[in-house]
Amino acid sequence: MDKRISKLILLFALMLIFYFAYSIGLIDSIRDINKFKELIKDSGGLGYLIYILVYILAAVFSLPASVITIGGGVLFGPIKGAILALIGATLGASVAFLIARYFARDFITKNSAITLYSEKLK
Secondary structure, three states: OOHHHHHHHHHHHHHHHHHHHHHOOHHHHHOOHHHHHHHHHHHOOHHHHHHHHHHHHHHHOOOOOHHHHHHHHHHHOHHHHHHHHHHHHHHHHHHHHHHHHHOOHHHHHHHOHHHHHHHHHO
8 A cells, every 4th residue: 555545544544533532522521530430431332432542542642541541440340441441552552653653754763863873873
């Protein structure tokens, strides 16, 4: 697949995730833990997806995941919370990797310590 098409697909997927998070009021409810609990409980089965989405966003933006993991245990119980946290962490790491690979690759290779060091050796 062409690199441009891959970048556009990834960008579209991220935009879709952010639109979904905004449209259901997730962005506003994350600020208040009680609203977030209410949103998860009122969403039923969709609450699992919302939790995973929050975990993905935390992984992409390098936010601490321990609070989200503990929150998942409180909201869903220890077993379901651990499973959902594992799914969210795995998907979040995958999305962060894809962003780094397709969008930030040139920046990272240009500014990485290994590249700078190897240029000094020349």
